[in-house]
Amino acid sequence: MQASPGHRHSLYCIVPPYVLRNIARSGKRELADAALNTLATDDTIRALRAGRAAAPAVVSSARGTLTAEGVKQRTIFTADNTQNLPGRPVRLEGDAATGDLAVDEAYDGLGSTYDFFWEAYERNSIDDEGLPLNATVHFGRRYNNAFWNGQQMVFGDGDGVLFNRFTIALDVIGHELTHGVTEDEAGLIYFFQSGALNESMSDVFGSLIKQRVRNQTADHADWLIGEGLLAAGVQGVALRSMKAPGTAFDDPDLGKDPQPGHMRDYVNTMQDNGGVHINSGIPNKAFYVAATSIGGYAWEKTGRIWYETLRDSRLRENTGFRRFARLTHMTAGRLYGPTSTEAKAVRDGWAQVGINVAALAMEAGRP
Amino acid sequence: MRIEYRKEGGIAHLPGLAKPLTIDTAELTPEQAAELERLVEQSAFFSLPATVGRLKRGAADYQEYHIQVTEGDRSHAVQVVDPAGAEAVAALIDFLDDRQREAIIKSRAARQRGEP
Numbered sequence: 001m002q003a004s005p006g007h008r009h010s011l012y013c014i015v016p017p018y019v020l021r022n023i024a025r026s027g028k029r030e031l032a033d034a035a036l037n038t039l040a041t042d043d044t045i046r047a048l049r050a051g052r053a054a055a056p057a058v059v060s061s062a063r064g065t066l067t068a069e070g071v072k073q074r075t076i077f078t079a080d081n082t083q084n085l086p087g088r089p090v091r092l093e094g095d096a097a098t099g100d101l102a103v104d105e106a107y108d109g110l111g112s113t114y115d116f117f118w119e120a121y122e123r124n125s126i127d128d129e130g131l132p133l134n135a136t137v138h139f140g141r142r143y144n145n146a147f148w149n150g151q152q153m154v155f156g157d158g159d160g161v162l163f164n165r166f167t168i169a170l171d172v173i174g175h176e177l178t179h180g181v182t183e184d185e186a187g188l189i190y191f192f193q194s195g196a197l198n199e200s201m202s203d204v205f206g207s208l209i210k211q212r213v214r215n216q217t218a219d220h221a222d223w224l225i226g227e228g229l230l231a232a233g234v235q236g237v238a239l240r241s242m243k244a245p246g247t248a249f250d251d252p253d254l255g256k257d258p259q260p261g262h263m264r265d266y267v268n269t270m271q272d273n274g275g276v277h278i279n280s281g282i283p284n285k286a287f288y289v290a291a292t293s294i295g296g297y298a299w300e301k302t303g304r305i306w307y308e309t310l311r312d313s314r315l316r317e318n319t320g321f322r323r324f325a326r327l328t329h330m331t332a333g334r335l336y337g338p339t340s341t342e343a344k345a346v347r348d349g350w351a352q353v354g355i356n357v358a359a360l361a362m363e364a365g366r367p
Numbered sequence: 368m369r370i371e372y373r374k375e376g377g378i379a380h381l382p383g384l385a386k387p388l389t390i391d392t393a394e395l396t397p398e399q400a401a402e403l404e405r406l407v408e409q410s411a412f413f414s415l416p417a418t419v420g421r422l423k424r425g426a427a428d429y430q431e432y433h434i435q436v437t438e439g440d441r442s443h444a445v446q447v448v449d450p451a452g453a454e455a456v457a458a459l460i461d462f463l464d465d466r467q468r469e470a471i472i473k474s475r476a477a478r479q480r481g482e483p
């Protein structure tokens with residue numbers, strides 16, 4: 001693989017441990033040092049959980065039973081416009097609103113996201129074991145982004161020129177938290193197609209969380225991700241459109257929304273971790289088509305199919321679009337019957353983005 | 368002193384912001400040039416490792432910053448990931464982002480005046 005000197009880093013920074021070990025064993029000196037450095041600490045959600053288990057007594061007596069099902073444990077921190085994480089706690093579970101918009105939006109957004117996973121799929125938080133939810137707001141100075149650092153959510157204030165504060169959009173909060181769920185269930189590697197699937201999972205559930213709070217059926221939803229985030233003066237409506245990938249913004253400074261909505265327009269690139277935020281438009285569109293075809297509340301059936309697929313042990317960390325498509329089709333068949341309208345809608349959704357699951361199933365069935 | 372700066376990643380791929388930015392202190396105001404030189408000095412840029420910041424497993428939507436500083440016959444490239452952690456490095460990135468923002472505000476104003 002070729003990469004410009006400035007790009008090397010991204011090849012090993014988030015690759016799985018077994019690859020890191022191989023690099024450490026056989027790679028170039030510089031790469032090996034970095035790989036060993038990355039391996040030195042266990043940053044997984046499981047490690048986080050173990051740390052919590054080590055000292056639960058004080059917290060649980062003060063705050064009620066920590067792992068009780070359906071009980072949220074939110075903490076909102078402020079970075080006070082530095083880049084220090086997690087920062088200073090400003091609102092704990094049960095505390096009254098602070099009057100700081102970003103703090104209160106993060107608190108409410110985390111609540112809506114937790115409630116969504118619990119009430120729609122009986123999932124108890126990110127790890128399904130009641131993991132406390134932490135978010136930091138006011139990160140950095142005029143910081144134009146939100147991210148999941150592997151353990152918590154982080155939101156910038158935006159610069160007011162291109163972006164507003166990142167807590168303004170509930171689906172963005174849901175998007176970030178879903179990265180935790182995806183990591184816990186499937187560990188989809190954040191590169192190329194598995195990375196684009198990881199991104200699509202976050203858009204799908206981020207959008208469903210918003211739809212559920214608004215009580216919208218699939219045909220009434222806008223299927224936009226990050227509406228309200230673009231500052232006044234920017235030509236665009238959102239970060240992405242699941243319904244019409246590639247149409248969310250077209251601005252002289254930001255450029256044009258680069259998302260494809262069909263395999264024939266798949267973008268091969270080394271940028272953006274191999275186009276994870278670009279090619280996610282393809283599975284996003286497939287979900288949209290399936291959901292509007294099935295109808296009703298999209299989280300009930302289509303969301304359930306995607307959620308059960310995410311939990312499927314056959315979903316490997318390097319799964320690509322075609323394998324994922326086939327798994328959603330099989331899951332729809334398992335839940336609603338192989339000849340059900342739901343299974344057909346899922347097949348049609350993938351067909352409309354250029355992935356033929358029926359043919360894939362036949363391929364797989366051949367001796 | 369010349370700086371090449373490129374940012375990528377984040378919650379969306381924004382092609383306009385992924386374009387590289389080149390800054391030459393000769394083209395800055397004397398105050399900005401002095402500020403930039405101070406930030407490079409303060410961050411000990413030429414002694415920084417090739418990568419600053421370390422991603423945790425499962426991290427997503429973080430930004431990556433590619434910075435190359437050339438001064439006389441020495442040149443050094445550094446890649447930073449969110450969160451930059453080291454304050455001096457974050458301050459240098461803030462300075463570069465401010466220049467990018469200035470350019471955007473300027474081009475937006477020119478468009479509003481009807482200039483190409």
Ligand SMILES: [Zn+2]
Nearest residue numbers: 199202427428
């Ligand atoms: Zn994401």
